[in-house]
Amino acid sequence: MHRRGFLAAGLATVLVNRRAAAQMKMDNMPGMGGHAGHDMGAAPQGAATLPEGEALRELPLLANEANTPGLLKAKLTAEPATARFAEGIDTPILGYNGMSPGPLIEATEGDRVEITFANRIPHEASTIHWHGMPVPADQDGNPMDPVAAGSERSYSFELPEGSAGSYWYHPHPHGKTAEQVYRGLAGAFLVKPKADPIPAEYGDTVLVFTDLRLAADGTMPDSTMVDLMNGRVGDHVLVNGQKNPALTVPFGTRRRFRLYNATNARFLRLSFDGAPMTIIGTDGGLLEAPVAADDILLSPAERLELVVSFDKPGPATLYTLDYDRGWMGAGRPADTGLTLLTVNVSETPAELVPPLPEKLRSIAQLDSPSVNRRFVFTETMTMGATDMEMGFLINGAAFDMNRVDIVAKAGEIELWEIVNKADMDHPFHVHGTQFQVVERERDGQVSKAPYLAWKDTVNVARGETVRLLLRQERPGPRMYHCHILEHEQLGMMGIVDVQA
Ligand SMILES: [Cu+2]
Secondary structure, eight states: OOHHHHHHHGGGEEEEEHHHHHHHHHHHSTTSSSSSSOOTTOSOSSOOOOOBOOBOOOOOBOOOOOOSTTEEEEEEEEEEEEEOOSTTOOEEEEEETTBSSOOBEEEETTOEEEEEEEEOSTTOOBOOEEETOOOOGGGSOOTTSOBOTTOEEEEEEEOOTTOOEEEEEEOOOTTTHHHHHHTTOOEEEEEEOSSOOSOGGGOOEEEEEEEEOOOTTSOOOOOOHHHHHHOOOOSEEEETTBBSOEEEEEETEEEEEEEEEOSSSOOEEEEETTSOEEEEEETTEEEEEEEEESOEEEOTTOEEEEEEEEOSSEEEEEEEEOOOOOOOSSOOOOOTTOEEEEEEEEEEEOSOOOOOOSOOOOOOOOOOOSEEEEEEEEEEEEEOSSEEEEEEEETTBOOOTTOOOEEEETTOEEEEEEEEOSSSOEEEEESSSOEEEEEEEETTEEEEOSSOOOBSEEEEOTTEEEEEEEEOOSOEEEEEEESSHHHHHTTOEEEEEEEO
């Protein structure tokens, strides 16, 4: 490979010096390295300790300035702020309206949304991308539409009937997305249905997972080469900004939870200890019928809606299970057995617990695609004289903002085949629409999707092929990319131009 080409491409590769590369090879061998903290200058020694067990915070709602039914008019400002994660230590963060996660945005399908976005991040462009939402391309915060530091713009869109779901919002500027998100910019956007089949008695609790690396002095260290290659994984998984917060519920109750993986790169395989889980919804809203689950995998950017039954008094914890998503070099995070949330089930019995309906809604199955497309994900590693160069590619190319990768037609159903020929899992996301996963293939074995669901992000495990059906309804350029944000930034992204 030519150095000059890489330098011209700027962000499209990581340079790793030879010694570090040799170290990484060693760490990939069984019994060597791994797990024992970060090497290559990742986490500084003496990372901060965070308090646990505080009452779970409800995310503050974004205030609606309109008095007209059916209109959400509001302001979101991205700005430097401080947060207190560790006792007595202020941490400089980036916040939406001063907060991380940002305020919870709630609207109802059929509503019109008008949000004025002010970018007060010094010297950095930003955007707001409405992750998973059916918004016009020019309102979707593409990297091609930056909002310069110190300026404002308005994002306006209508939420169509049937669009209820657990969406989120985050920045998507060219070359700065990963850093702006890990510094704090992400929030949940909940679109409610006009009639909700889930009993109101279950509540509706939003749990936004973020991932924090905090030095002893309370600052967030810059990303290292290991972070760029694997995606940045922190030292603490937070729920609504808190470490292992606590929630008290009466015994015998059922609770509805919306789980958001808003981390840059952390895979969350989760289970509730002592409380059965039922999946009721995915990224783009409810399933047709509830599905019982022993554990769930939430890859970066995915969401799930659960109903959890708290049938016996005592603590029930939401904890992590091991999941090997492929790791390069030292510092594979010790992911197993982290407690993310503690639910204290009291001796007081719940008063009225209506049953979960057997049918939640109908989902029209997409079929008969008129176009088939194939996207091959690869990681490239080239040893130069002094450096190793790494690239993250789709169909052999790194992202170029001035290149349209594919042209599609609005309203047509397409079959997309995502082939992961790389050594790490890559969660695949496409803007502007929801898709239906059809099947997965690995080593010639095909398994059909376990249930029909609307999704905008799907994990494609290393060595796996995922086939999905999608239809873009609105014209304009749309991004598709790996949602490990460092991989997206390093080139694993393309543009589909949807034409009317
Ligand atoms: Cu990736």
